[in-house]
Amino acid sequence: MKSFMPNQPWPPVPEFASGGWQATPEPAEGVITWNINTTCNYRCGYCTQRFLDNRTRWAQDTAAFLQAFARLPGKWEIKLSGGEPFLHPTLLEIVSGLARMGHFVSVVTNFSASEERLLDFLQAASRQLRVFSASLHLEYIDTEAKLEQFMAKGLFVQNQLPPGGSFNVTCVATQTVLPQLAGLQQRFAEAGLRLKVQPEKQGRDVISYTAEEATQLTMLGGHNGLGTISHHFANRPCWAGAKSFTLDDLGNAWRCYPARRYRAQYLGNFLTDSFQLAQGPSPCLYQYCNCTVPIERNMMPRHRAED
Numbered sequence: 001m002k003s004f005m006p007n008q009p010w011p012p013v014p015e016f017a018s019g020g021w022q023a024t025p026e027p028a029e030g031v032i033t034w035n036i037n038t039t040c041n042y043r044c045g046y047c048t049q050r051f052l053d054n055r056t057r058w059a060q061d062t063a064a065f066l067q068a069f070a071r072l073p074g075k076w077e078i079k080l081s082g083g084e085p086f087l088h089p090t091l092l093e094i095v096s097g098l099a100r101m102g103h104f105v106s107v108v109t110n111f112s113a114s115e116e117r118l119l120d121f122l123q124a125a126s127r128q129l130r131v132f133s134a135s136l137h138l139e140y141i142d143t144e145a146k147l148e149q150f151m152a153k154g155l156f157v158q159n160q161l162p163p164g165g166s167f168n169v170t171c172v173a174t175q176t177v178l179p180q181l182a183g184l185q186q187r188f189a190e191a192g193l194r195l196k197v198q199p200e201k202q203g204r205d206v207i208s209y210t211a212e213e214a215t216q217l218t219m220l221g222g223h224n225g226l227g228t229i230s231h232h233f234a235n236r237p238c239w240a241g242a243k244s245f246t247l248d249d250l251g252n253a254w255r256c257y258p259a260r261r262y263r264a265q266y267l268g269n270f271l272t273d274s275f276q277l278a279q280g281p282s283p284c285l286y287q288y289c290n291c292t293v294p295i296e297r298n299m300m301p302r303h304r305a306e307d
């Protein structure tokens with residue numbers, strides 16, 4: 001099968017539509033957020049996937065996925081997500097295959113895996129590991145002993161990271177949990193661990209926090225430490241689709257999470273010739289962007305040049 005070539009460009013960003021926003025420089029590397037399964041051993045009350053019809057799916061054809069990753073132009077960062085990726089039966093095979101190709105590997109996990117399995121993962125990713133993100137789900141980490149154990153595991157992973165790798169913890173700021181988060185953030189910081197907060201979402205949007213809660217959340221760093229609770233980039237030029245995309249366990253690829261939710265800007269099936277990357281940046285079509293990965297990698301202008 002031939003390598004993936006960029007598709008025809010999406011329409012260029014018209015000046016009147018973009019509001020004069022200039023595209024950011026082309027990112028040196030691409031990044032994929034891959035939900036490799038819907039399976040999870042937790043059932044968090046705020047899980048955005050809890051209404052999925054089938055929570056037992058997992059990417060089955062490891063060889064076909066690895067062949068598809070090998071066809072990507074250049075080196076990409078593959079962020080493994082789920083469900084819970086550590087429940088995937090061939091996780092280690094996937095990770096070592098990606099690392100051998102020279103791609104980079106990141107992961108987001110509920111951190112329920114044993115230290116032994118975490119270590120196997122770290123060894124499989126070797127020097128290609130980029131970001132290890134452990135989610136703190138307080139519905140499950142609900143005693144002091146479990147919290148101590150979670151933090152000890154965090155330090156264990158952080159101490160094994162290769163050069164260039166980073167570790168962080170995230171926690172969903174439900175209205176119940178929010179009052180505890182400043183204390184927790186400080187406690188993690190004192191232990192040498194970074195705790196970032198994420199606003200709770202229901203359906204497609206962030207829940208309605210009171211003004212006081214919104215202030216607390218912003219003081220905790222906003223969404224994933226990005227300074228704001230919710231981001232709005234509609235009409236601004238964005239590289240998502242060309243230098244980043246989301247992938248599901250069946251190989252379906254969309255420009256980004258909002259595109260997937262609205263079943264828009266489908267890039268095709270990654271495992272077949274139907275998959276094509278966009279050629280460059282194009283206007284964002286969505287009112288609300290919750291795409292931490294493209295935001296952190298400056299895929300769209302967040303501020304005007306003169307700001």
Ligand code: SF4
Nearest residue numbers: 040042043044047110
């Ligand atoms: S651990 Fe993550 S995927 Fe699993 S139920 Fe909780 S929020 Fe959902």
Ligand code: SF4
Nearest residue numbers: 233238256284289291
């Ligand atoms: S929602 Fe975010 S990632 Fe998606 S196109 Fe808009 S700015 Fe880009």
